[in-house]
Amino acid sequence: MSQLRIAVIGSSGMLGQELVRFCTKRDMDLHSYRGCESLDVTNSDAVSKAIRGFDVVINSSGYTDVDGAESDSESAMNVNQRGPKNLAKACLENNALLVHYSTDYIFNGASIAAHRIDDEPGPCNIYGLSKLAGEKAIRETGCKHLIIRTSWLFAAHSKNFVRTIFRESQIRDTLKVVSDQVGRPTLCCDLAEQTLSLLASSAHGTFHVTNGGSCSWYEFAKEIISLMGNNCIVQPCKTSDFPRPAARPGNGVLDLGETIKLIGKPRDWNIALRDCMKELINESKMNEGDSTITPKHSISKNA
């Protein structure tokens, strides 16, 4: 695998950073395009030039503002549908493999069972529609591809749920967190590692990749706070208590059967969370004294 020339698109993003970290540690032949300014995936000419000569193109770019997509569907469709389509066409011309990330949000989440790869999609929001359109565009182009559906990404850096709870629980006595949405939290570095394992096993087509186990956002928040040793109280609430612009699937659990057959079982989300929390807590200790902690006050929060 070290001889493959790999391009990572969207390397300034949460997952992109971990992909670069993972590949760099293993001395892979890697080139990264950080974000829109270094390579705008919606510009087909720029994409066609940028990926010439690569064997594998890993696309971790995306329009990821789920609520924002409801009022700016054009941007969401441009980045999440036209972007992958441009990349797929360029990969076809170069005989390169396109690795692309999709989401549990392509399903409506109404079923109780975990979503299998071939289950009928039915997004309940614009973001999900745009990601589904991206998947379809890649398949229609006919390039070699590996579409990886994942969910609930977190890392010790970037904007994500773990960092939000970590921060808010230090300044609030109480947090209200939704308990009627269930999914599989996924540590970005684990996803990066599993992506490379799938590549090494010559996987093609569509796969589900997350950490193991599942939980609600409420349970996720409770685990974060318990690992912090914080006494902030987490209260469960319903999605309908805090209406948001975009609807969310109730059940976002992805079935991992096909992936496990190829590359084995992932570790559970709560084990992965421990590593992330260690990093966050160490970083926060190092920064102690730099920041002023706001006095605690009671407030409801839909994280």
Ligand SMILES: NC(=O)c1ccc[n+]([C@@H]2O[C@H](COP(=O)([O-])OP(=O)(O)OC[C@H]3O[C@@H](n4cnc5c(N)ncnc54)[C@H](OP(=O)(O)O)[C@@H]3O)[C@@H](O)[C@H]2O)c1
């Ligand atoms: N976060 C999750 O929970 C989650 C769950 C399931 C699937 N996914 C999918 O996983 C992938 C990575 O997610 P993430 O959370 O790491 O995303 P992220 O942190 O929001 O990063 C997105 C990246 O895309 C780049 N980007 C945006 N528009 C672009 C454009 N027109 N051309 C080139 N690059 C562009 C951004 O750079 P600039 O802003 O500098 O342009 C950034 O580097 C996405 O495809 C996302 O849909 C994420």
